[in-house]
Amino acid sequence: MKRNKHILFISAAVTVAFIFLNACKKEDAATKQPLAFSHLDVPSGWPAPHYDYSTNKLTEAGFILGRKLFYETKLSKDNSISCGSCHQQASGFSNQGHSLSTGVDGQLGKRNAPAISNLIWQTNFMWTGGVNNIEVMPLSPISNHLEMNETIANAVSKLQNDAQYPPLFNAAFGTSTINSQLLLKAMAQFTGMLVSSHSKYDAYTNGEIDLTTNETNGLNLFNQKCASCHPAPLFTNLQYINFGLDSIFNDPGRSEITGMAADSGKFKVPSLRNVALSYPYMHDGRFATLEQVLDHYSHGIVHSATLSPLLNNITPLSVTEKQDIISFLNTLTDETFINDERFKNPN
Amino acid sequence: MKKAIILFAFVSVFYSCKKDEPVNLNPTGSVVINFNHMAGFNALVMDNAVNYVNANSDTFSVQVFKYYISNIKLTSKDGTVFSEKESYHLIDAGNPNRTAFTVANVPYGDYTSVSFIIGVDSARNCSGAQTGDLDPALGMFWMWDTGYIFAELVGHSPQDTAAGLNHMFTYAIIGYQGQYKAMKTVTIPFYNDAKVAATATPTVNLKTDVLEWFKTPHTISIAAVPFTDVPNQVTLNFADNYADMITLQNIRNQ
Numbered sequence: 001m002k003r004n005k006h007i008l009f010i011s012a013a014v015t016v017a018f019i020f021l022n023a024c025k026k027e028d029a030a031t032k033q034p035l036a037f038s039h040l041d042v043p044s045g046w047p048a049p050h051y052d053y054s055t056n057k058l059t060e061a062g063f064i065l066g067r068k069l070f071y072e073t074k075l076s077k078d079n080s081i082s083c084g085s086c087h088q089q090a091s092g093f094s095n096q097g098h099s100l101s102t103g104v105d106g107q108l109g110k111r112n113a114p115a116i117s118n119l120i121w122q123t124n125f126m127w128t129g130g131v132n133n134i135e136v137m138p139l140s141p142i143s144n145h146l147e148m149n150e151t152i153a154n155a156v157s158k159l160q161n162d163a164q165y166p167p168l169f170n171a172a173f174g175t176s177t178i179n180s181q182l183l184l185k186a187m188a189q190f191t192g193m194l195v196s197s198h199s200k201y202d203a204y205t206n207g208e209i210d211l212t213t214n215e216t217n218g219l220n221l222f223n224q225k226c227a228s229c230h231p232a233p234l235f236t237n238l239q240y241i242n243f244g245l246d247s248i249f250n251d252p253g254r255s256e257i258t259g260m261a262a263d264s265g266k267f268k269v270p271s272l273r274n275v276a277l278s279y280p281y282m283h284d285g286r287f288a289t290l291e292q293v294l295d296h297y298s299h300g301i302v303h304s305a306t307l308s309p310l311l312n313n314i315t316p317l318s319v320t321e322k323q324d325i326i327s328f329l330n331t332l333t334d335e336t337f338i339n340d341e342r343f344k345n346p347n
Numbered sequence: 348m349k350k351a352i353i354l355f356a357f358v359s360v361f362y363s364c365k366k367d368e369p370v371n372l373n374p375t376g377s378v379v380i381n382f383n384h385m386a387g388f389n390a391l392v393m394d395n396a397v398n399y400v401n402a403n404s405d406t407f408s409v410q411v412f413k414y415y416i417s418n419i420k421l422t423s424k425d426g427t428v429f430s431e432k433e434s435y436h437l438i439d440a441g442n443p444n445r446t447a448f449t450v451a452n453v454p455y456g457d458y459t460s461v462s463f464i465i466g467v468d469s470a471r472n473c474s475g476a477q478t479g480d481l482d483p484a485l486g487m488f489w490m491w492d493t494g495y496i497f498a499e500l501v502g503h504s505p506q507d508t509a510a511g512l513n514h515m516f517t518y519a520i521i522g523y524q525g526q527y528k529a530m531k532t533v534t535i536p537f538y539n540d541a542k543v544a545a546t547a548t549p550t551v552n553l554k555t556d557v558l559e560w561f562k563t564p565h566t567i568s569i570a571a572v573p574f575t576d577v578p579n580q581v582t583l584n585f586a587d588n589y590a591d592m593i594t595l596q597n598i599r600n601q
Contacts, residue, residue, distance in 0.1 A: 055475065130492040135475030139483055139490040152484040180484045184476035257492050259527065259579045 037063040037342060038189075040120075043197040045205075046233050049120035051134050051192060056185045058193075061171040064346070066190030068168065069183060071345040074158045075138075076148035077104050083138065083187075086113040086147075089343050092274025092334070093117065093194060099285025103147040110146060111251070112285035114270055115278035117196035117337065121234050127267045127283045129240060130257045135188045139180075152180050159183065194343060196273045197233070198336035201328075205232075211331060218328025221321055225297075228310060235272035235332065241308040242266045244301035245282060253283070265306050274338065276330045290329055294322045374455050376543040378421060379550040381447040383596060384412065384440040386557050393441035395503055402562030405569040407504035407516070412440035412557060413487060414498035414589075415480070416448075417471075418532075419463045423456040424540060435467065437480040437487060440555070457540035461551060465589065466497030466530040472523040492577070494523050497530065498589060500560055504569040516569050518560070520585055522578030529582055531590040541598045552596040559592035560585055 037060040042049060056062075069075065071084040086101040086109075087093040093116035095101045101113045111127050125131035131140060141147045142155055159165040159178050166176035172189075173182050201219075203209045211219065222230075229237050240254040242265045254263035267283045281287040287296065298317040301307070317325070337343075384391040386399040386409075395408045416438055419431040431450050439445035471477060472494040481488075487496045498520045507514050522529040541549035561567045565584040575581045 126491070131490075132473040132493045133475040136483070136488075136490070136493050139488070139493075143490050156484060179478055180482055181476040181478035188475070256577075258525070259577055 037193075040193065041195045041197065043195070043202070043233065046197070047121065049192075050123050051120040051188070053189075053192070056135065056188055058189055059172060061168070062173070062186050062189040063193060063342075065168045065172045066186040066188065067343070068164075068346055069159075069187050070190050071347050072159075074162065075142050075150060075155050077150045077154075079158075080104055081148060083141065084345055086141075087116050089338055089340075089345075091115070091277040092196070092338060094274070094278035096277060096279060099280050101147075103144070104149045107146040107149075109144075111283045112280065115274050116191065117194050117273050117334075118234055118271060119194065120192040123238060124268070128254045128257050129268055134192055135184045137191070138184060138187050156180055156183060194337075196334040196337040199273065199334040200331040201232075202334075204331065212327065214324050214327040215331055217321075218324035218326065219331075221317075221325050222328050225317075226325070229269045229308075230272050235275075236269045238269065240266040240268050241310075242304060242306040243282070244296070244303070244307050244311045245286070247302050247304045249304075251283065262306060265304060272329060273332050274334055276326075276333050277338070290326050291322065294325060298322065374545065375452045376455060376545065377548045378450045378453050378458070378461075378541060378543060379447060379548060380416075380419070380436075380450060380461070381550055381552050382438050382440075382555050382593070383552060384446070384555050384557065391440055391557055399558065401558055401560075401569070402566050403568045405504050405506040405561070407502050407506075407569060409440075409500065409502040409557060410515075411499055411501035413445075413496075414438050414465055414555075415467050415487065415495060417464045417467050419450055419461065421450070421453060421458045421541075422460045422462070423454075423458050425456070427454075427456070429453050429458075433479070434463075435471070435477075435480045437485060438555075440557075453543050455544050457542050458537065458549075459540055460534055460536045462532060462534040464530050464532050465593070466520070466586075467495040467523070468530065469523045469528070471495070489519070489521050489576075492521070494521050496521050497586070500557065506568070506570045507573040508570065509573045512573055516573045517576065518572075518574075518585055519576040520582050520589075521576070522582055522586075525578070527578035527580070527583055529578065529586040531586055533590060533593055535593065535595050537595065537598050539598050539600075542600050547600055549601070550599040552599065553593050554596045555593050557592070560589050562588065563591075564588070 038058045040053065040058060071082045073079045073082045075082060081104060086095040088095065095113040099112060101109045103109055114127070119134050125134065125137045126140070131137050139152060142150050143152060156178050165178060169178050169182055170176040172186055200209065204211050229239070229241065231237055240263065246265065249265040252264055254266035255261060276290065279288060281293050287293045294317060297314060301311050301314055389399065391409060391412065393409055393411070395410060398406050398408050400406055416436045417434055419434045421429045423429070436448045437445060467481070471481060481495070483490065487499065489496055496519045500518045502516055503514045504516055505514060507516050520529050535553070537551070541551060543549060565588055567584065567588065572581055575585065
């Protein structure tokens with residue numbers, strides 16, 4: 001009997017807890033911008049993320065640690081630059097105005113620092129897709145001698161010897177002994193949470209607002225001419241194609257990873273979210289403006305053996321068409337995302 | 348009264364269970380796997396001043412020789428197979444602390460062979476941040492084309508005259524997907540059984556011969572191939588060659 005009472009009490013407690021949690025959840029949903037640190041914002045209608053945190057439990061402490069690490073200059077050899085140096089929130093986590101970015105000792109990187117958002121929907125990372133998991137993404141920029149030029153072992157040791165970090169790792173993972181795995185898992189808790197889904201375009205698809213006539217014309221043109229490689233909601237098909245930039249490839253592109261000549265001059269189709277902020281464009285940042293990019297696709301395609309067949313017979317765009325497409329591309333700017341307090345540099 | 352009897356019955360059941368506990372029906376022991384590094388009949392040392400000669404008659408010295416041994420399986424006389432959990436071991440011929448490891452939780456029995464992968468299985472190459480012997484800080488993780496370096500051989504050879512290399516050759520064997528999978532599964536039958544028991548922890552002494560990198564089935568010239576660090580046919584040729592670099596020396600039962 002006593003046992004029954006016990007069970008009854010537990011059930012009651014669980015029910016109360018459930019009601020309470022549900023109530024919290026409702027409140028979250030009602031708030032337009034989720035402020036929770038460990039709440040993964042999977043927008044309705046989007047596909048399931050490729051990376052789902054099943055092996056890296058998302059927690060507030062993990063996210064806060066990951067954010068601090070993203071902005072941590074100690075991850076570079078001379079403690080001068082962080083991930084956030086070249087991936088700035090105000091420009092959609094890109095390096096606005098820089099074709100190539102400057103690493104330690106004034107070294108210039110090899111390719112344009114891409115804008116970062118919606119990474120958990122991506123299967124591979126970098127312009128050539130050489131990185132196969134969001135968790136191991138930071139290893140390359142940290143260790144690349146043109147970027148942060150630090151060894152992983154040194155980075156871990158610098159954090160271990162910084163009084164701030166052992167307690168933060170303990171809060172996040174239950175141990176103050178830092179290793180590369182915990183460092184990387186924490187960073188993935190931050191970078192994966194960088195979800196951009198509150199642009200004007202999103203408000204339009206949610207039925208909250210209307211687009212202007214120019215933007216609507218631009219959207220229609222975009223759907224006809226661009227969306228096969230840049231489909232919503234991610235605005236990338238995650239494929240590698242030759243965009244028709246060159247006939248001789250100074251940068252071998254995707255073939256560097258696959259070893260196949262058929263992949264020469266191919267690069268990953270970038271997402272267009274926050275594209276108006278993330279200039280300059282292309283893997284080498286050769287185009288300063290969206291006008292230049294559209295001019296390229298309109299009448300600047302260079303033929304070569306691996307050129308995407310989709311770019312073979314392009315009908316040139318009129319001036320008005322270009323303007324309308326650019327009006328539409330501007331609706332992909334996500335003010336909520338670039339101003340989200342959760343993503344700001346805490347240091 | 349009835350309640351008391353039921354309670355007594357419960358206690359008895361629990362007690363009897365408890366009594367059985369000390370008798371472990373699946374007792375386990377350990378096996379030590381030890382690697383002795385050789386160049387043919389000579390002991391291999393990491394010393395730029397000590398030269399060896401390969402199948403192509405190239406003279407060379409060795410500076411770095413490391414490789415992964417993973418997915419270890421021990422097969423017993425009765426055919427049962429024990430698979431080690433989290434079975435990833437980095438062997439480093441230049442580090443005395445990394446030339447042997449102990450496989451624990453091996454059920455008592457007589458074992459007749461060991462098998463393993465030289466390299467790291469496909470799944471662990473793309474499962475995110477790993478730790479232990481798979482920690483990328485150990486320098487065996489390729490970061491811009493992510494995946495583990497299955498085996499690495501670095502040294503010097505006067506035959507290597509490629510510009511800018513200062514006679515240094517570097518072979519980093521990678522490739523876990525597509526047409527260039529470089530993982531090599533090796534099975535090594537034992538001459539005599541390795542007996543795992545309460546008082547017996549056998550040592551499996553293996554010999555790893557660096558000369559195998561350059562001979563059969565592909566004779567490789569250091570002058571022609573001073574460098575490889577991407578998955579391609581050259582890399583696969585090395586993996587084909589070194590698939591038989593590990594052989595049994597002896598089993599020590601003690």
